[in-house]
Amino acid sequence: MSSASQRLPAAQLKRFTADALLAVGLPAKDAATCAELMARADLQGADGHGIFRLPQYVRRIKGGAVNVKPKVKVAREAAGMALIDGDNGMGHVVMSFAAKTAIAKARTAGAAWVGVNRSNHAGPASLYAAMPLAHDMIGLYLAVGNANHMAPWGGIDLLLSTNPIAVAAPGNEANIVLDMATTVAAYGKVKTAVQRGETLPEGWMIDHQGRPLTDPKRADQGLLVPIGGYKGYGLALVFGLLAGTLNGAAMGSETVDFNADDVTPTNTGHAIVAISIAAFGEVDEFKRRVDKLARERSAGRSPCRAWRASGCPGSRAARSSRSARSSASRSRSPCARAWTSSRGN
Secondary structure, rough: OOOOOOOOOHHHHHHHHHHHHHHHHOOOHHHHHHHHHHHHHHHHHHHOOOOOHHHHHHHHOOOOOOOOOOEEEEEEOOOOOOEEEOOOOOOOHHHHHHHHHHHHHHHHHHHEEEEEOOOOOOOOOHHOHHHHHOEEEEEEEEOOOOOOOOOOOOOOOOOOOOOOOOEOOOOOOOOEEEEOEEEEEOHHHHHHHHHHHOOOOOOOOOOOOEOOOOHHHHHOEEEOOOOOOOOHHHHHHHHHHHHHHHOOOOHHHOOOOOOOOOOOOEEEEEEEEEEEEHHHOHHHHHHHHHHHHHHHHHHHHOOOHHHHOOOOOOHHHHHHHHHHHHOOOEEHHHHHHHHHOOOOO
């Protein structure tokens, strides 16, 4: 079989994923939560964080690195904050609990910051930043990545991850959703390129001599390049402090490479903030102004067609989701083959 794209109904992918997770011990409700969010990641174009990750999750569950029946709980709290103990559960389950907690607290406090420790990889950041949108709230999400692929600026020791940020703001016509790693490319994109045997774009990675690395076969020897040079390094550092160190989660040399280690809990840290728009003013007026900003960006002049097509943050994901939902979700055949082969391990 080739690695050419196959198109499968989103519902079929969800069932497949839920059944796979049920088979390794997740309760039905948690398996359905993970399957829904993983399929949603694919639908919005985040291929490196969707169904693609299923074989890896299964390996870590089988290796004992993930607790399939966690008791996720609020460990500390005040009016506008909480600290969630994820009990080493699946990241999608833990972060869904954290997002609901932040939204509930923001209803009364106006805003709420919820930190998380003892969690796991949870997929793309935008999934969770977008959860407050349905409640007329702004969402902000930070995380410590699950493997160190970046060195401090000027060094070669891998002490930082891609440590992403996502911010989501609601509009009437469209939402603005920023989702970005602090590196030029998230490592999930590198992994999908490696799976397909594609040459890595120059600027994604460098080797230990600082030279561009584009050979997918050597990706595990490279360092991810931070966005904006030393500024991206600074952002990765402070995002890690807020999502990891503040919460008692892993950061820096404590980070476990979940790509190479199937037996060690990662103690992944996240943070989610929910901000009630009504606490600051009229919700409809805010959404009207968001729509105005989005229209101005779409109508603005650009020196080339490609730049103009970029639109506002989240517009490409929204187009991808609409296109996929109108036909079928994207899935690459190696994912199903990898899962099939992993069942016997």
